[in-house]
Amino acid sequence: MKTFPLLLTLVITVLSTQTANCQKKRKLVWRDEFSYNGLPDSTKWNYDVGGHGWGNNELEYYTANRLSNARVENGKLVIEARKETIDKNEYTSARLTTKGKGDWLYGRIDVRAKLPKGVGTWPAIWMLSSSKPLKWPDDGEIDIMEHVGHDQGVVHGTVHCKKYFHSIGTQKGASINIPDCSDAFHVYSLEWTAESITMLVDEKAYFTFQNEHTDNDAWPFYKPFHLLLNIAVGGGWGGQKGVNPDIFPQRMEIDYVRVYQ
Numbered sequence: 001m002k003t004f005p006l007l008l009t010l011v012i013t014v015l016s017t018q019t020a021n022c023q024k025k026r027k028l029v030w031r032d033e034f035s036y037n038g039l040p041d042s043t044k045w046n047y048d049v050g051g052h053g054w055g056n057n058e059l060e061y062y063t064a065n066r067l068s069n070a071r072v073e074n075g076k077l078v079i080e081a082r083k084e085t086i087d088k089n090e091y092t093s094a095r096l097t098t099k100g101k102g103d104w105l106y107g108r109i110d111v112r113a114k115l116p117k118g119v120g121t122w123p124a125i126w127m128l129s130s131s132k133p134l135k136w137p138d139d140g141e142i143d144i145m146e147h148v149g150h151d152q153g154v155v156h157g158t159v160h161c162k163k164y165f166h167s168i169g170t171q172k173g174a175s176i177n178i179p180d181c182s183d184a185f186h187v188y189s190l191e192w193t194a195e196s197i198t199m200l201v202d203e204k205a206y207f208t209f210q211n212e213h214t215d216n217d218a219w220p221f222y223k224p225f226h227l228l229l230n231i232a233v234g235g236g237w238g239g240q241k242g243v244n245p246d247i248f249p250q251r252m253e254i255d256y257v258r259v260y261q
Contacts, residue, residue, distance in 0.1 A: 030102045030259040034072045039065055041072075045096045048228075051089035055136075058122075059234035059243065061089035070094035076253045081121065081231040083248035091248070095230035103130040103224040107261035109144065109190045113254050116231055117182035118247030121149035122238025125188050127225040137165040140220035143173070144199060145188040150241040153179040155188070157199030157207040162217040174199070174207035185255055197221060229254065 032044050047070070051061030060081060063069045069092055071078050081093040111125050124146045129139035141160040148154075158173030165171055178186060178201060189200040199207045212218045231252050234243045 026108065026260040028258060029104070029107070029261045030098075030257075032077070032257045034075055034077045034254065034256065037073055038071065039067065040070055040077060040096060044098060044101050046099060046101065048095040048097055048230075051087055053235075054232070056232065056235040056237070057239070058232045059089060059120075059239070060091040060093040060232060061086040062095040062230070063092055064094075066092075066094070068092070070096060076255055077229075078251050078253055079123075079229060079231050080249050080251040081116065081233050083245050090245075091233040091243075093231045093233060095228060097226055097228045099128075099130055099226040102259065103226045104259055104261065105222070105224045106192050106194065107259060108192070109227065110187050110256070110258045110260075111144065111189075111229075111254060112185050112187045112256050113145070113252060114183070114185045115147050115181045116149070116250035116252050117152060118149045118244055118250055119241055120234050120239055120243025120245075120247070121147075121250050122232040122235055123147055123252045124228070124230055124232070126228050127190070128228060129220065130224045130226050136160075138162045138216070138220060139223075140225070141165075142190060142192070142197060142221070142225060144190045145201075147181060148238050148240070149244075149247075150238075153177055153181060155181060155201060159197055159209045159221075161220050164218070172209050176201055176204070176206040185253075192221070194222065227257070227259075229257075 047064035048062050049064045069080055079094050084092050115123050125144045127142040131139045137160045143158040146156045154175050155178045156175045187202050191198040195211050197209045198205050232238050
């Protein structure tokens with residue numbers, strides 16, 4: 001009767017050792033701790049610019065090199081959506097990307113963030129293929145974190161590819177309740193290998209997408225991808241219940257971005 005606790009202890013010890021060894025093997029290959037002030041580091045971040053709806057009928061105009069929409073202060077990256085007009089767009093925001101400055105195949109990404117709130121907001125931490133030219137959804141998309149203000153406190157993780165995406169009703173993803181996501185920082189993570197893609201919040205895994213080993217239509221995730229951070233306003237999903245103009249400005253704050261391989 002005394003052998004079972006001993007066996008259980010041995011199993012736990014082995015698993016703990018394996019986890020520790022795995023963590024030791026992981027190498028930090030890219031990071032931004034935002035330990036500076038001003039515009040985001042131009043050696044690490046690019047801007048997507050424009051107000052053409054971005055394929056989702058979004059309402060914002062994404063700006064570049066504009067402190068009111070993207071800045072680093074008090075050790076945090078702030079992406080801020082504002083109620084102001086540029087061209088025909090009644091809102092401004094920022095969409096930062098690492099393309100050409102941070103492109104990775106497999107590994108882990110950790111982003112510690114606090115999200116905006118309010119009907120019409122649509123923040124995202126996500127990835128696109130660095131293929132040129134990019135063909136969507138064939139080249140794939142990995143949504144590490146999405147949140148829509150009309151469904152406060154629910155965080156989504158999703159993948160898109162030619163076989164699985166929302167427009168044809170085959171989207172693969174899951175959601176997790178994070179009631180204080182707009183009041184506290186949480187770590188949104190991706191674990192990406194040749195066999196699977198897993199989304200986590202504060203180390204809790206809630207969605208895994210497996211490689212079917214069929215073709216590119218089901219698994220285009222075998223080539224480098226880059227990271228994007230943004231707040232959209234309105235759009236096909238974020239604007240399903242309209243946009244409340246009285247909530248702006250709204251911000252997503254990023255404490256750090258760390259990439260391991």
